[in-house]
Amino acid sequence: MTLDRSLIAGLPAFAGLEGRDLDAVLARARSSRFPKDSEVFSQGAEASSFFLLLNGHIRVVRTSPEGHQVIARYINEGELFGIAVAMGRTIYPASAVAAVDCVVLTWPNTAWPEIQARAPAFGASAYQTIGTRLQETQAQVMEMSTQQVEQRIAHALLRIVSQSGKKTPEGIEIDFPITRQDIAEMTGTTLHTVSRLLSAWEDEGIVKGSRQKVVVTDPHGLMLVADNRRRK
């Protein structure tokens, strides 16, 4: 429960915070553990807290009334999430699910005004996070409007790998378990199509896949696919 301040203070969300103010912010947080596949918060529930992911990977999922699921994004270590309070929202618009065992800092929403007064840089970081996500989401709309499935999947893989890639002898590996279905839900397609394309790429030596795992063996080749510039 005692927080390792030196680790935390290095996160972008706390950039520019002095010792005293940092303490004040951290004092309102509590740290907790979420086992794999557990929900940190649930779509439609009253937003009572906001969060920072200290360790692990979290999947943000929206479910439609008809039951379709879409993965809005993955949260990486050090990122804020569930910051409905900063958007003036009272319910969570999506669910957050631990993709692996996670360690999460939780603040009650009631602490938000105080934190913002005490540590404006922290608030600014939250707003910037939201701004970045708006950007990214709009870029995604653009992709879905103008690009073919193959390019969208290639882009999605490149994005994940650049944010959560782990170097291995074989190439860059996504360092959390991800299914074909997950990739399909990120790109608005079906697991069948994802599976087919990954198989094709594997034949071309661009990626290597196995159960819940994807390794990009030829990032440059994947970029060519993403830009639709590879020789067929």
Added chain:
Amino acid sequence: MTLDRSLIAGLPAFAGLEGRDLDAVLARARSSRFPKDSEVFSQGAEASSFFLLLNGHIRVVRTSPEGHQVIARYINEGELFGIAVAMGRTIYPASAVAAVDCVVLTWPNTAWPEIQARAPAFGASAYQTIGTRLQETQAQVMEMSTQQVEQRIAHALLRIVSQSGKKTPEGIEIDFPITRQDIAEMTGTTLHTVSRLLSAWEDEGIVKGSRQKVVVTDPHGLMLVADNRRRK
């Protein structure tokens, strides 16, 4: 150039602002006119100002490197836009084009810190605007992932009509000029498909279209289409 304070003060962005603080905020703004089809700001340009639409309708357009255009949203009267500064962005991620002759309030970005200190409610309104747009954009991604073109177009029309609809004897009319191409760029499809569907709907008595104009004559019928629940 003198602003009609009584009109402006009623806008949600200024809710809860006292006379003196309101004056302080407005003092930093200047009002200007943008003729139809002119650009208020341009994608990729350095973000130097933020804006509030007093009158008219504005189209926010993103253009891909390959030249594809996508309409991210329409700005309605009273809304803030181009608020890159509130997202910690330094360039505009899209262009804003006047769909009709428009009247716009412009603030220099340099005024932002002062305004936020002086009138926190104004800042909060900006953040809420961004939050709402993130929500809407994510909902759009969801739609594009899970729904057919016909339903997406129906939803898009319903959204426009609910925000910018004008009652007429025939039904609810979109009160700015909008082409089939525009609708296609909002929904990630082609003008051909839009034209075909609108024609079909016209035969069913749901809408009525003409050059750069769409009138929804049967909103309820259109909702059935949007939910994919109409009898074919």
Added chain:
DNA sequence: GCCGCTCTTTGCGCTGGCGCAAACAGGCAG
């Protein structure tokens, strides 16, 4: 009043990607 530009409509053929179905495989529990 005529011309030209932009916007719209419609036909036709094609194909990317989906839906369905079935077989296969890795990993964990018992």
Added chain:
DNA sequence: CTGCCTGTTTGCGCCAGCGCAAAGAGCGGC
């Protein structure tokens, strides 16, 4: 070790929606 559960692969047929093409139709400018 065995069986089961979850995830993956692959074949096949189909169809929604796109691309292309060409013909109309308002509207503004001259």
